[in-house]
Amino acid sequence: MKIEKISELTTNRLSIYLRCLNEVAAEGTSTVSSEHLAHRFHLNSAQIRKDLACFGEFGVRGVGYYVENLREHLTKILGLDNQHRVCIIGAGRLGTALTDYYGFSQTNFKVAALFDADKEKIGKKVGDVEVFDIKDFARVVKKDKIDVAVIAVPAEYAQSVLEKVSKSGIKAVMNFAPAPLRVSEDIKLKTIDLTTSLESLSYFLAQPRNENSKAAKASGKVSRK
Amino acid sequence: MKIEKISELTTNRLSIYLRCLNEVAAEGTSTVSSEHLAHRFHLNSAQIRKDLACFGEFGVRGVGYYVENLREHLTKILGLDNQHRVCIIGAGRLGTALTDYYGFSQTNFKVAALFDADKEKIGKKVGDVEVFDIKDFARVVKKDKIDVAVIAVPAEYAQSVLEKVSKSGIKAVMNFAPAPLRVSEDIKLKTIDLTTSLESLSYFLAQPRNENSKAAKASGKVSRK
DNA sequence: TGATGTGAAGCGGTTCACAGCC
DNA sequence: GGCTGTGAACCGCTTCACATCA
Helix, strand or coil, X not given: CCCCCCCHHHHHHHHHHHHHHHXXXXXXXXXXXXXXXXXXXXXXXXXXXXXXXXXXCCEEXXXXXXXXXXXHHXXXXXXXXXXXXXXXXXXXXXXXXXXXXXXXXXXXXXXXXXXXXXXXXXXXXXXXXXXXXXXXHHHHHHHCCCCEEEECCCHHHHHHHHHHHHHHCCCEEEECCCCCCCCCCCCEEEECCHHHHHHHXXXXXXXXXXXXXXXXXXXCCCCCC | CCCCCCCHHHHHHHXXXXXXXXXXXXXXXXXXXXXXXXXXXXXXHHHHHHHHHCCCCCCECCCEXXXXXXXXXXXXXXXXXXXXXXXXXXXXXXXXXHHCCHHHXXXXXXXXXXXXXXXXXXXXXXXXXXXXXXXXHHHHHHHCCCCEEEECCCHHHHHHHXXXXXXXXXXXXXXXXXXXCCCCCCCEEEECCHHHHHHHHHHHHHCCCCHHHHHHHHHCCCXXX
């Protein structure tokens, strides 16, 4: 198929597939069908096939996918075959927590620098990562070959930080500030908005607990008390 | 309109709208049109109107929305008019960072307890929040009237923690573990998968930099070098 | 006149179902 | 026989465009 425009939903799922494959591989399985993956990890088999088909024909009809082979392909497609160097802007609680977040190191992301504007923090170390002055941003990014930025500053500073990041040539940004950011089209910005997530949970809790509506929908019949 | 099934995309946006309204209100504006909000915050005016219309007719034709009035409505709809009590399971880096995450306290979420299985951590305090033994989960949840759980444990423990949460009667869960969790229909589970987000960024970086394809699409013409 | 509320069209993603191949 | 790859149907969300009303 080899289509052009890959949606972000697809790339997110590729990451999931890779995770699933790792689990399957760890058990020594060498071949796996989309149906098997779907059942086991609560996915849809057609979707798996379609997602994969965007990038080539990796499967074998009548057999399935070769686990090791598919892992290699996905790793390459996701660009996880070479390391990324990450900087985190904002050496507050969240920033420092992310600095030695296990998930980063696990998948070929290396946190190379922290930045802050607070003189108190500059020069200190978090684990073995140094906190630099945000004023030195462009210089440090260049020197340390950083290609991913994480924004972990208060909302009101986020836009100006993003502009600094943009100017430095970094093309991938993860933002934790609950602010609506604007950025040029050639930069990938991914916002994780914890406030919105929380408030969405709160909405759910505020709903009148219609005990049976969901269960009824699932089982296909309407119960009434 | 007052429709039944509200999508999560809508509730997420309600949270955004409320945030925007707060900003507008802070400037002393008393009335605002969907068009104005849309332009200012890069939203779509029709979508704003449609989202709001799900919950009633809050606007006045020819005028717009009364800022203060709409804020009150949204606050109520999102269940932010009374406080939620949050527990965080996993007193590692991420868990402790979230404990005094500013965004929590800001919007009527109060972190009331931390849980961990590590004897070293149990009994210690993070800020003024105590770390409890996960074995006492049900008891503490009940006593402290906790209604939201945050899962910040390694992936392999996430499912069993979720089951504990489920049994305790908590109906809203935010999960940071990169694991595919299953839970009964009456519980709202929101997963924030940092690994997937990162890998999706990595995919973007791995793409051949087609300098002009996006710009071309935006401007409606194809440039070629 | 000016902005809402909303039916209808448009669009993108998911699922179905099956032809094609091992 | 079994499973992939994929056109077609389906579904839900977004956007448009306008009737409606202050």
